[in-house]
Amino acid sequence: MKLLVIEDEAELAASIAGYLTDYTCETAATFTQALEKIEMFTYDCILLDLTLPGGDGLRLLDLLKKEKRNDGIIIISARNAMEDKITGLTNGADDYIAKPFHLPELAARVYSVIRRKQFSSANVVEQHEVKIDLLSKKVFVEGTEVPLTKKELDLLLYFIGNKNKVISKGALAEHLSGDMADMLDSHAFVYAHIKNLKRKLTEAGYGNYLKNVYGTGYKWEI
Amino acid sequence: MKLLVIEDEAELAASIAGYLTDYTCETAATFTQALEKIEMFTYDCILLDLTLPGGDGLRLLDLLKKEKRNDGIIIISARNAMEDKITGLTNGADDYIAKPFHLPELAARVYSVIRRKQFSSANVVEQHEVKIDLLSKKVFVEGTEVPLTKKELDLLLYFIGNKNKVISKGALAEHLSGDMADMLDSHAFVYAHIKNLKRKLTEAGYGNYLKNVYGTGYKWEI
């Protein structure tokens, strides 16, 4: 899996590349640099920062679509630039994430975009003894169905997409509620969903792979 | 059941193939590739994108009809290209779907085309204890007729064509009204038709296979 991170803030680009270790990440810091890479290679997913020095990021998007490329595209942009969001998505971007964002959140979106792209093989997600049918929204542990609520399934997919990485409670809260503000809030409700997810999985005979990291967050350790 | 997806956007072709798991899907990305496949094999249904690189999609349609082939044909084309729709249908296509479309919608049309072809004389769809005569638009459960309205029948066929897949209320609303905008609206009317369909089927002694998935949609689980 190959990713291209088009981002002029070197620090941010580096942390993204460092976080998404399941993928091979390349980076581009300027418009021309990005153009060169895009014309040279294809990527499974392209992270595109719209505020790019040396050219408008949307022009890159247009280019990709005009060439009928099927690289997945996730727009990265400043928090309140809502117009960008709309323009970006109608122009063919697959997803959008607002700065500042949290890396697990980004990872989940990248995972989701890539999964959507390969709809054929990935409408069933398998991880160890867990099988998730994304079309019927059913979850199986060793063949027996485990009924999960929407939020529990959301959590499970989030963890599987970020396996072996510690996710902060705040990031989880934000992902579940879809609300940026929840990053700062109490997060207490996350406990409830984590608890229920763990309980349902263990009751179905699945080992406890969802572990707490004291003072930091949770991780799905496989 | 064999399908041919003639579509140059690889991502879209993959999504279609991945969604229509009840059929064996082959894909063709160019005019010549499509031509080769068509001349080599016959298909139960051919999905034909008219905006095809390397030749006009309508020429493929003409070819199929000149050879008196009876592969079912569904035209895929850009949303507002209404002339295509008319030309396509008068030239012998069996159905038409506008881009961008939703996969359940496509599945329903594929299902419908194949059934129509397969039972061109009898024209009967059977699913479990449900029997649908598409010509007289009559529905039978274990031999006794169940009078359904147009929308209820439409719903039933939609669900049968997308069995075991969760369909969002929005997609159902859009399918029933034929209006893209209904994807976002209140969808309240969907409740009414679902309720009536369920009532009529259960009153006729049919098990309840139409299930709600909380916060997500409905599915026909068989």
Add this chain to the structure above:
DNA sequence: GGGTAACGTTATCGCTACGTTAACGAATGT
């Protein structure tokens, strides 16, 4: 190593969003 404070776990519960159902006026077709 006890004490303590911060963090994590778990069960309970009211609230809200969602879904169900029935009734009715609007729209449609014959």
Add this chain to the structure above:
DNA sequence: ACATTCGTTAACGTAGCGATAACGTTACCC
């Protein structure tokens, strides 16, 4: 004009959500 069907509305039932509080754990400090 009539009957049928459609989609809106409102009242009701329910599942899941997230807050709360009581209880366990972990880490840290002396």
